[in-house]
Amino acid sequence: MLASVLRGRGYNAISAHEVGMRGKRDEEQLEYAVSQRRVLLTFNARHFAPLAEKYFKEGREHYGIVVTKTLDFSLLIRLTLNLLRKATAEELQNSFAWLESYR
Numbered sequence: 001m002l003a004s005v006l007r008g009r010g011y012n013a014i015s016a017h018e019v020g021m022r023g024k025r026d027e028e029q030l031e032y033a034v035s036q037r038r039v040l041l042t043f044n045a046r047h048f049a050p051l052a053e054k055y056f057k058e059g060r061e062h063y064g065i066v067v068t069k070t071l072d073f074s075l076l077i078r079l080t081l082n083l084l085r086k087a088t089a090e091e092l093q094n095s096f097a098w099l100e101s102y103r
């Protein structure tokens with residue numbers, strides 16, 4: 001649902017569900033995001049923090065991992081739009097960021 005709201009505002013966004021990635025392993029999710037040159041937004045900080053660290057230690061590139069706790073949908077939209085307005089693709093590349101830092 002977030003992806004469709006973002007697309008409605010002109011952003012190129014997809015959801016794991018839309019591309020058949022829902023239920024895939026975390027590493028597969030990140031590999032898919034990398035193959036598509038996309039930032040990955042997830043509620044799963046517990047698993048993606050170690051993956052970000054693993055990528056860093058191995059010198060592997062990704063296009064950004066943004067994590068958040070479960071939020072009210074309107075707040076999720078607002079923070080995601082703030083992120084998209086404030087952060088450049090270059091700033092997000094190889095970063096691990098909390099969505100809440102884009103208030």
